[in-house]
Amino acid sequence: MLDEMEEHDAGENSWIDLLADFLSSQRGVEAIRVDAGSRQVELATLGPVDLAGLQAQLNEVLRRLDAGLPVTLAGDHATGLKVSHQEGRVVLEKPACPTAPRFWKWREFEWPEAEEMEQRSEEEWRALALQAAICGLSLVGGWTLGKWEAVPHWMIHGLFGVSMISGGWDAARDAWENLKERRLDVHFLMLAVAAGAVAVGAWEEGALLLFLFSTSGALEHYVLHRTHREINALTKAAPKLARVVLPDGSVEERAVKLLRVGDVIQVRPAELFPVDATVLEGETAADESTLTGEAVPVEKGRGASVYGGTLNLWGLVKAQVDKPATQSALARIIHMIQNAQKMRAPSQRFTDRFGTNYTLATLLLVLVMFLFWWLGLGLPAFESSRDLHSAFYRAMTLLVVMSPCALVLSIPSAILAAIAWGARRGILFRGGAAIEKLGEVDTVAMDKTGTLTEGNLRVVGVESFPPGREDDALRLAVTLDAHSNHPIARAVTRHAKARGIEPGELSEYQSLPGLGLRGMTAEGVTYAGRRELMEQGDFARWLKDVPDAQPGLTEVWVLNAQVMGRVLLRDEIRAGSRTVLKRLADEKVETIMLTGDRRAAAIQVARDLGVADVRAGLHPEDKVAAIQELSRQGRKVAMVGDGVNDAPSLAASYVSLAMGARGSDAALEQADVVLMQDKIEKLLSARHISLCARKVIRQNLAISLGSVGVMALASLFGLVPLTLGVLTHEGSTVVVCLNSLRLLFMREPDEIREVEPSQAG
Secondary structure, three states: OHHHHHHHHHHHHHHHHHHHHHHHOOOOEEEEEEEOOOOEEEEEEOOOOOHHHHHHHHHHHHHHHHHOOOOOOOOOOOOOOEEEEEOOEEEEEOOOOOOHHHHOEEEEEOOOOHHHHHHHHHHHHHHHHHHHHHHHHHHHHHHHHOOOOOOOHHHHHHHHHHHHHHHHHHHHHHHHHHHHOOOOOHHHHHHHHHHHHHHOOOHHHHHHHHHHHHHHHHHHHHHHHHHHHHHHOOHHHOOOEEEEEOOOOOEEEEEHHHOOOOOEEEEOOOOEOOOOEEEEEOOEEEEOHHHHOOOOOEEEOOOOEEOOOOEEOOOOEEEEEOOOHHHOHHHHHHHHHHHHHHOOOOOHHHHHOOOHHHHHHHHHHHHHHHHHHHHHOOOOOOOOOOOOOOHHHHHHHHHHHOOOHHHHHHOHHHHHHHHHHHHHOOEEEOOHHHHHHHOOOOEEEEOHHHHHEOOOOEEEEEEEOOOOOHHHHHHHHHHHHOOOOOHHHHHHHHHHHHOOOOOOOEEEEEEEOOOEEEEEEOOEEEEEEOHHHHOOHHHHHHHHOOOOOOOOEEEEEEEOOOOEEEEEEEOOEOOOHHHHHHHHHHOOOEEEEEOOOOHHHHHHHHHHHOOOEEEOOOOHHHHHHHHHHHHHOOOOEEEEEOOHHHHHHHHHOOEEEEEOOOOOHHHHHHOOEEEOOOOOOHHHHHHHHHHHHHHHHHHHHHHHHHHHHHHHHHHHOOOOOHHHHHHHHHHHHHHHHHHHHHHHHOOOOHHHHHHOHHHOO
16 A cells, blocks of 8 residues: 555656646746646736747646656756645645735636547657658668669668658657756667767668657557547546526526536436436436446436436436536546556556666666777777678667667556556556556455445335334334435335335434444434444343344344334345356455345355355454455455445455445545446456456566567677667567557457447457
8 A cells, every 4th residue: 555655646746747847937927726636727927928828838738647648857947846735736836925926817727628639649649650651661762772783872871861860850859858858768879879870881770770769659659549549538428518407497508617516407318417416307217338338228217316428318307416527427437547547557667767877877888888899809990891890880789779668668558558448348447556456366355235236225124123113113214314325225215215104304413334324313312224233222132032134134223212123125146246256266366255244144145156255244444354364364355345334445455446436435536446337247357457468568578678688688799780689679669569559459258248248349
């Protein structure tokens, strides 16, 4: 957990650095205020400013934030800036006297839309592909003319020159920007090698190097574009306008971002619900595939919850806004994906080290070897012959093969592709760490209700002690449960409504985590919850004579000074639970059920499913203790849950998974992986892409490190010609990008495709 906190802090600091760099370079801009969650940015200006130019420059910064590109603070721009957090927003201010802020003018600026970013991403890779194509054609032209002795050398060298200019143009721009910030990178190395090749007369090799380098750069941007296109498909589902029903009954259109909690909106058939809301009037069905990936219509009537970005299929409904647009389920999901792109995997920290220090070390080694070959071994300094390469030629070859292009791309390219694969199939990974860690788990702990079972309980009976007051017991239960969102509470509320029993008055209300509910009703202090809650005072003696509920039933006890009773409920096992547990067992992954339900009901479910270990009657702190105990035994535990009471154990696990995008906010906040569909089978899909991504990462590292190591060693002994060094270096970069791109086309496990043929990837 400490590593994850450090990773999160490092990610936040990096984008704060980028904002600080932007602020320090702008005259007339005194402060910047950013809320990344709601995608709002404001600038404090002083005096006249070029708003259009400022928006254009700000867009570049915000695009880098959204794209998750590497961020490094330029120079000492951030020195003296004040950084603070205000109501969830990050505020950066330039040094100023205490009275200066009163003269600032705060202006809100637009955050670039995902569609604009995707279009720009496509333009970038197409431009790079065009440059690579010009480079390649010029290279082929120069090589072809070089076969004819009658063609003058200036024409051949001119074509090679065009090839190198087009192939090195983008690298030169990046290298120049980095040099202004006193940084060196692989772009500088490539240009240095190309210049060195020209210096020794190897025009063809220099052009070939920049052709392969520009081709791999275009391919890298294409991989990023494909990844962003998959992810940004979600953002396109977010509607921009909503119809608001005014108090006089008239309807007006309003921007979705201006909706407030309590507003009443009208949604027509075939329109998207703009925000999370509760239906007040009308009936319909919703297509929630944009949210869960599952296209089965979900019926919606009065009192049902609807979610922003989902499709209203056939009915005209009025609904009351529950959350602002920035806090809707869809917005939360989009924000999680955007954050995931910026969070590094543990293995990526290894490749992050290959920056300026590695470049300087490589240049130093090349210089030492040049002097050794020239002065130590007596090789010609610059003049090569057919049988003997010069010291400078060998140095350039060594410089080529030691450039870490493929190594730098090996991990982030695979992680981004895996995140995109999951997003398309309703699986949200909150960063590269989650992808890597899920494939390492050897133990999976699961909650019962809502995870292994449907969580859609139904009441099968109500009992009172002594008999005769069943309706009173049900009325007390629904009085408390009407204020809870737990699956059991929803089932009790539905049953009472069907029986025509309305909730009573409630003056006080308290949730007792892991036990139940407490409230002040007209009959006095009333409790509703587990049997353990009732085993207090004089009422404990009554329980000794009350038999346990039948196996497979869940009981909710109701108690106050006048009434004592229980509500019996039944939950159905999820259709895919047996498949998932069998597959995990085949992979030698141990499964454990951690549930707050009574032991008899838990054992019945475990026996039906084949769960290896059952721990029942647990409070939230007991689940945490169980996770910690397993961790102390050296196990890597994945916890799967969906409720508020699962949040602590999700936080304590090695990697955590939340069931359903409509699960509790607490569970979603703690989860490393969110299974958007309420289907346990998606656990297999998440683990499958995790294992595939880990395999691809290992392959990429082997390719990149192997090619650098072998070719560098061979270059030290002068065994590698420059052409072969160029082909090996850039060839490994292309192979790494293509290998990562394979992840986008991986298919889901057979078990998932059998259940969901429409979801096969």
